[in-house]
Amino acid sequence: MNLQSADIPMLNETELREQYAQLQQRALRVGSHGQSRIDQLAAAMQSPPNDRADDYLRPLKGATDDAMAAVLSYHRALPFLETANSLIESLAQPSPSADDEEWRDQLLFRLAEVLEVAADLISEGEAQLEHGAGVELPGSFL
16 A cells, blocks of 8 residues: 655654654744734734824734734644644554554654644744734834
8 A cells, every 4th residue: 555645755753753843843933922922912002102093003903913823823733733743652552453564654644644734834824923023013012
């Protein structure tokens, strides 16, 4: 049974574990930075200057939307990272069947699939944060 897809590169178990660890770190950065950015932007929107409130608030609202989209991407990636963790735990267990190599290959293939989806979602979150990073906050809100 050939499980390889043209879209999913088959990495070995060590490479997949490394990719998982890197994705976890990236996801945590997106989640924490996104939430921090939302909090900073919300605080900045509480005190707009009276003479140009609309011009002040419009870019802050856009940056807040970007940060919220980043946090949403983080939350959407979590189930895939949890599934990846379960698959990694399964790889550490003995095979439930006599055909150990095929079982491991199937797990590795599924692991590559869920990591690919998680990577895409995390990349979306990173892109949203980068897009909203162009909006500078007044010094007191940093």
